[in-house]
Amino acid sequence: MSDLAISRESSEYKKGIQAGISIGIGYFPIALTFGLLAKTSGLSIYETVLMSLIVFAGASQYISLSLIAYGTGIFEIILTTFIVNIRHFLMSTSLNEKVEEDHLLNKLIYSFGITDETFSVVATKEGTAATGYLFGVISVSYSSWVVFSGLGHLIGASLPKTLQESMGVALYAMFIGLLVPSMKKSVKVVFLAILGAIFNSIFTMGHFMAQGWAIVTATLLSAIIIETAEVIKMRNRSVHHED
Amino acid sequence: MKTEIVWMILGMGLVTYIPRMIPFVLFKGKELPPFIQGVLKNVPYATLGALIFPAILFIQKEDIWYGVLGAAAAFIVAFLGANVIVVVLGSIAVLSLYSYLM
Structure with missing residues (x-):
């Protein structure tokens, strides 16, 4: 064994x-x-x-x-x-x-x-x-x-x-190579990645915060927004079923 | 080795290790509320988006199209279903060719 x-x-x-x-x-x-x-x-x-x-x-x-x-x-x-x-x-x-x-x-x-x-x-x-x-x-x-x-x-x-x-x-290509297969399988992943990219671009290019914080904030914001959207969607769907 | 530099390196190592280590030791995992678990499952994909953009656009400081081309090459090769190593080598090859032609 x-x-x-x-x-x-x-x-x-x-x-x-x-x-x-x-x-x-x-x-x-x-x-x-x-x-x-x-x-x-x-x-x-x-x-x-x-x-x-x-x-x-x-x-x-x-x-x-x-x-x-x-x-x-x-x-x-x-x-x-x-x-x-x-x-x-x-x-x-x-x-x-x-x-x-x-x-x-x-x-x-x-x-x-x-x-x-x-x-x-x-x-x-x-x-x-x-x-x-x-x-x-x-x-x-x-x-x-x-x-x-x-x-x-x-x-x-x-x-x-x-x-x-x-x-x-190389490393960016690797990140893309890791991301794309999941994007093909799930629309949620597409939204998460796009939102993360947009928030991080705004934070870093607008010089709002140091790079370390920009990635953390962009990631958390995107992850929470998408999760909340999904919970609301699920709730609406179950309400419709009850009608 | 200069003692001052060694202390600096040890300090840098410590403050880098602590945030990496704490979650594995402190959180049991799989016991958090479902919403938090959902958010944590989303983290990798949002992180990847943030790690790629905007940094990939600036891999060559003078020419933003260099980064755009690299990103497009990687995306196309990955979309065709290639292994990650092929995506990496493919985009390096495309950019080498681009520099050679320019």
């Missing part, structure tokens, strides 16, 4: 690795550039790799580099990091409904690996997400992020400009 459980976990792990490959590809140019910028900001290769190992959150790591360059204090850099990454709270809360029951220790470990990208891959998977699957997705993503951050610092150059730019589309 335990053999069976182990082989199921390992096949889930393999599925996770396969699903994580797009993230691995997408992180490659971003991590490489991060390593390069970290070098020009005066971080040593150890500090660069340590940051990718411990923080594992692209946007905030980039921001910290520009703040270091401005000579911003440590406390403000940490506070900014917190604000930029607060959106993961919402993602973890949503994902918590989808993962299978497991030991606290496993949850403590894999929760470290929740990024915009790992969240998107796991959340759009059909059915529940096994722990092995989460570990698979996260291990590819994390390795790519850490290794290529170090490599970027080491070689001290980014990719040729045209390749760098065209690879910049």
Whole structure:
């Protein structure tokens, strides 16, 4: 029996690795550039790799580099990091409904690996997400992020400009690739995505709030509005049936 | 390594880890009111919309059409039912070709 459980976990792990490959590809140019910028900001290769190992959150790591360059204090850099990454709270809360029951220790470990990208891959998977699957997705993503951050610092150059730019589309293409199959199946998903996109565009381009808050607010607003609309629709339908 | 930088990295790591970890430890899941559960199920799709727009339009700062083309390529390949990796590689290929021709 335990053999069976182990082989199921390992096949889930393999599925996770396969699903994580797009993230691995997408992180490659971003991590490489991060390593390069970290070098020009005066971080040593150890500090660069340590940051990718411990923080594992692209946007905030980039921001910290520009703040270091401005000579911003440590406390403000940490506070900014917190604000930029607060959106993961919402993602973890949503994902918590989808993962299978497991030991606290496993949850403590894999929760470290929740990024915009790992969240998107796991959340759009059909059915529940096994722990092995989460570990698979996260291990590819994390390795790519850490290794290529170090490599970027080491070689001290980014990719040729045209390749760098065209690879910049990778993560967005992945998000679209994850979203479209669900859009084809459900009108609700179409409305959710469009509303999320519109609110976030208004918030970020209108400079109403910092980027971290814009995504959280846009997501929550859209999710609540659509859910409320659905509840009202259901209620009306049942009222009609009673007539 | 400079001690100051190491402390900064540790602090950044801590404030990033806490919001990621708290929901898994604090909430049991599947026990929240149905409305909240519904909202949480909606979150991934609204997030994806917000993660894609408007950022994809600015992947190349001088040329907004670059992002539009990348988004269109990804959407078409995905709509035809291709695997996510094919969507990623396909849009990279389309944009490489576009840069090459321009």
